[in-house]
Amino acid sequence: MQTYFKSSLGRLRLIGILEGLSLILLVFIAVPLKYFFDQPEFVRVLGMCHGILFLLFVYSVFSVASEYNWKFREITWKLLLSSVIPFGTFYVDKKILKGITA
Numbered sequence: 001m002q003t004y005f006k007s008s009l010g011r012l013r014l015i016g017i018l019e020g021l022s023l024i025l026l027v028f029i030a031v032p033l034k035y036f037f038d039q040p041e042f043v044r045v046l047g048m049c050h051g052i053l054f055l056l057f058v059y060s061v062f063s064v065a066s067e068y069n070w071k072f073r074e075i076t077w078k079l080l081l082s083s084v085i086p087f088g089t090f091y092v093d094k095k096i097l098k099g100i101t102a
Contacts, residue, residue, distance in 0.1 A: 015056055016089040016092070029042065
């Protein structure tokens with residue numbers, strides 16, 4: 001876990017994992033609880049947490065893309081798209097970000 005904090009790329013990977021986890025919890029737990037069991041409290045809490053993590057992830061993607069001189073058409077758009085697809089951030093972390101050296 002400590003290696004995530006040593007570079008901006010590591011922090012991006014950590015934020016991506018947290019953002020992906022929040023999206024999964026929101027879509028597969030909180031939303032069904034809201035609509036099937038009339039418990040909207042979880043959507044309010046997880047929705048706000050996910051929103052903050054989403055914005056932080058998008059900011060981090062652009063920040064790291066600028067630092068590493070990524071071309072938008074090669075890497076950046078894939079990372080941005082992954083943030084709106086459940087399990088997407090885990091996929092790009094394993095297939096793209098893990099292979100980039102800091």
